[in-house]
Amino acid sequence: MTIDVQTVADLGPDDRAAFFDRDAGIESVRGDVREIVERVRTEGDVAVREYTSEFDDVEVGNLEITDDCERAYDEIDDGMRDAIERAAANVREFHEAQRPEDWRREFSEGRTLGRRFRPIERVGVYVPGGSAAYPSSAIMGIVPAVVAGVDHVSVVTPPADDMHPVTLAAIHAAGADAVYCVGGAQAIAGLAYGTETITRVQKVVGPGNKWVTAAKAEVRGDVEIDFLAGPSEVVVVADESADPELVAAELVAQAEHDPNASVVAVTDDAETADAVAAAVDEQADAREREAVIRDALGNDASGVLRARSMSEAILFAEEYAPEHLSIIAEDDESLLERIDSAGSVFLGPNTPVAAGDYASGTNHVLPTNGGARVTGGLAVETFLRSTTVQRLSETGLADMGETITTLATAEGLEAHAESVRSRLEDETSDDE
Ligand code: HSO
Numbered sequence: 001m002t003i004d005v006q007t008v009a010d011l012g013p014d015d016r017a018a019f020f021d022r023d024a025g026i027e028s029v030r031g032d033v034r035e036i037v038e039r040v041r042t043e044g045d046v047a048v049r050e051y052t053s054e055f056d057d058v059e060v061g062n063l064e065i066t067d068d069c070e071r072a073y074d075e076i077d078d079g080m081r082d083a084i085e086r087a088a089a090n091v092r093e094f095h096e097a098q099r100p101e102d103w104r105r106e107f108s109e110g111r112t113l114g115r116r117f118r119p120i121e122r123v124g125v126y127v128p129g130g131s132a133a134y135p136s137s138a139i140m141g142i143v144p145a146v147v148a149g150v151d152h153v154s155v156v157t158p159p160a161d162d163m164h165p166v167t168l169a170a171i172h173a174a175g176a177d178a179v180y181c182v183g184g185a186q187a188i189a190g191l192a193y194g195t196e197t198i199t200r201v202q203k204v205v206g207p208g209n210k211w212v213t214a215a216k217a218e219v220r221g222d223v224e225i226d227f228l229a230g231p232s233e234v235v236v237v238a239d240e241s242a243d244p245e246l247v248a249a250e251l252v253a254q255a256e257h258d259p260n261a262s263v264v265a266v267t268d269d270a271e272t273a274d275a276v277a278a279a280v281d282e283q284a285d286a287r288e289r290e291a292v293i294r295d296a297l298g299n300d301a302s303g304v305l306r307a308r309s310m311s312e313a314i315l316f317a318e319e320y321a322p323e324h325l326s327i328i329a330e331d332d333e334s335l336l337e338r339i340d341s342a343g344s345v346f347l348g349p350n351t352p353v354a355a356g357d358y359a360s361g362t363n364h365v366l367p368t369n370g371g372a373r374v375t376g377g378l379a380v381e382t383f384l385r386s387t388t389v390q391r392l393s394e395t396g397l398a399d400m401g402e403t404i405t406t407l408a409t410a411e412g413l414e415a416h417a418e419s420v421r422s423r424l425e426d427e428t429s430d431d432e
């Protein structure tokens, strides 16, 4: 298969929509998911076990596997433990730098306002398992919660006859408090509503397949969620200075995640576009997950594109609002200035997306399907709630008295106005 280079300017409205309105594919399972969620909500562990047997083909003994994670951590080889610890340390360090400080400030005389931040008490993290076991996602989901100071971090991860030891070890290293071997929609429902075994949480986060994502959409409202994180996406914006092999490597890497992954290269240079298309084809051939990669490359939201200018290329990336944006171009910082919508940005030829996927320290749980237009990825703030605090002095209140009473009267809320007036009157009589 050879990959055709398309021209941005020639894309019709339907082609553009295919790039910009990517479908997370959750519609197809919505009905089934609703039923699973409802049964877990009303029947608890019995339903969890039944679905686990049906979908994962595993008869689980203990649903809780917290101790198994500690054991796996002790038993994996030293090199693996070091890799987990190093990645977790970098993620911890970057997230600690995000922790907001409580603050107060006097905005005008006698009017002091501030914000304080407190962790959510109980959160649930979904850690994907099965054929795509992701120890890295355990670190990305759990560490920010721990850094935020969450009291109880529950983790759910799909069961298997042989649970992936590195995933279990990473869950332990990241600092989970309780771990349950349950996956899919039944796991999300268990966290959202609680069962005899699973502690009910206040917020559910983490990436998953379409069942997990549809279940998060279903329980939203009864429990907080982070956002809907679907199949991986990358847009690489490249100019003629970029090495086509590196650009292609970025596309092929994210394509190997999922047949529904979306991967795009966009460049103003015709030769670069042709070379990237050829390199993608060649590299895909050499990869073990070639079939997955080829499916992803064939998606309507994937492709190698030629723009008339870098300006057009960067506008395309902005409109795409990708999960990952890589800029490999001479003027990368000024191109970045024109980007508002991207989950995570990777600048320069030495910054592969895989660095952020595993170990540089940024979070890899990021909004897909255009979610970057309205939200960022998992962060310490995801696990915090904020409270505002104020104190007014007599002068501070007097200064605003008329403003408040005027507006309160306009709203027909005389008692509001009175609660202010009575204080101001007290103050006048005190002064006399
Ligand atoms: N690129 C994925 C995260 C990941 N990559 C995990 C490797 N392992 C997020 O879109």
Ligand code: ZN
Binding pocket: 232, 253, 254, 257, 354, 357
């Ligand atoms: Zn990845």
